Amino acid sequence: MVDFHTHIIPAIDDGSHNVDESAEMLRMSYAQGIDTIVLTSHFRLGEHRIRSYLKDRREKLDILFDSISPEERKFMPKLILGAEVEFQPDMDKWDYLDELTINGTNFIMTEMPFTPWTGADLKVIDNIALNTPFTPIIPHIDRYMHTFTKESYIEHFYKMPVVVQMNAIYINSRAHIPYYKPLLDSGKIQILGSDCHGPEWRPPNLGTAIETVKEVCGQAVMDRIEARSREILKDAIYEDF
């Protein structure tokens, strides 16, 4: 199974603080049946510029790799570089979107604002989806549900050629079954992620969610999520790890 949303690269964002935490998160994920992880460290324009972000991401990942023995690596998921790109009103015009995609693919994770969305915000994402080579992934849609975010705006993304991702923590709450079951059954939610930030705080928890999806929605729904995940990653470049 694939975890599309993680903050495992050490000391680059509010995720893992150091290589020990990162290694533990990788071991925990593998033990839950996760064989592939997309590394989606935050890219926030207020905090980073593209060159320094890419350099920092590469260096921190290399430091992590150097700290893990070949024997340990056998019991860790395969890794793919990506980014969680904070929404900006002009992001559809950036000339470096290709450097923030899931490596080797045309999929880019665009994190929507945690303030009320506007029609103009939606148009930015629509423009990327319709007028660039890139396909937005809308992460953690669950974090906008039951909030001030307009339901019609969330529904909009289910109709667009984008990929909508749900976090494991939402699926792991039984109270949410009536809300997520129809979304998973109908394929509106295409992929899953843990959005893990550390071994203890917001830990890797996708394994439990996968079991819950099988129980609540059935194996066929989980099989479809798995197939879509592999399709998205068919051209992905795996880190030499």
Ligand SMILES: [Fe+2]
């Ligand atoms: Fe995240």
